[in-house]
Amino acid sequence: MKLQSRNILTILLSGLWINASEFFRNEVLLKSYWVSHYQSLGLTFPSAPINGMMWIAWGFLFAIAIYIISRKFDLIQTTLLGWFTAFVLMWVVTWNLNVLPISILLYAVPLSLLESFVGAYICGKMSPSA
DSSP states (O other), X not given: OOHHHHHHHHHHHHHHHHHHHHHIIIIIISHHHHHHHHHHTTOOOOOSHHHHHHHHHHHHHHHHHHHHHHTTSOHHHHHHXXXXXXXXXXXXXXXXXXXXXXXXXXXXXXXXXXXXXXXXXXXXHHSOOO
């Protein structure tokens, strides 16, 4: 398989994993936390199809970021750099906007670390850096 095709497939598979993980965590496990928190703020939780499409785009952009980071760093470094860049910064912003239900972090932190680790593992195994 050509290197370019392999790299695209690597990003695609990593992105599919990330999006599946995001869907499971936020739509299956934590949706009620999000909806309740937004209701307590007098808001409606944004769950229109366009919101879902933007999260899918976010997942593939995160896969690209993990792939790029994995070119220079090992598995653990890639996992932690990717996790910090994607999740910790997002949580700081959503907390600052008062739309982060802090209680979800008990679940979100370990599950997002797992998500980042598997995404980094896919990149490292499918398309190892030179």
